[in-house]
Amino acid sequence: MEMKLEVVVIPVADVDRAKSFYEGLGWRPDGDFVVDKGFRVVQYTPPGSSCSVIFGTGVSSAAPGSAQGLYLVVTDINRARAELRDRGAEVSEIFHDVSGVFDRSGTEGRVPGPDPERRSYLSFASFSDPDGNGWVLQEITKRFPGR
Structure with a gap:
């Protein structure tokens, strides 16, 4: 059975600053989903990649910058x-x-x-x-x- 890495979670302190950075790199914005005040998921994909990164609010308990x-x-x-x-x-x-x-x-x-x-x-x-x-x-x- 194939298993493909789809998403990597990266912990960030400021979601909008991270959005600006990754978009500035030319990565494709795949979505910005606000579920409620404490849960927001943002997804970006590097050019040519099948794997994306997600970050947001309430997405990870890891310290920002620890990936x-x-x-x-x-x-x-x-x-x-x-x-x-x-x-x-x-x-x-x-x-x-x-x-x-x-x-x-x-x-x-x-x-x-x-x-x-x-x-x-x-x-x-x-x-x-x-x-x-x-x-x-x-x-x-x-x-x-x-x-």
């Missing part, structure tokens, strides 16, 4: 970084991990520049939304077999 390691896969990290910067996001410089395997949490092990061999899966950049929820761009130019 980390939210990966956005791109085929051209330079272009994606430039586009996000043009749209107002503060995106890090491109980096790879000293281990040559996978980006760790935080900034430990980061080496400036893309993967020296430009291998798929191994070049990254990062940014945060206004609450500090952490996003990582990962360049994938060729998928592993079976993907």
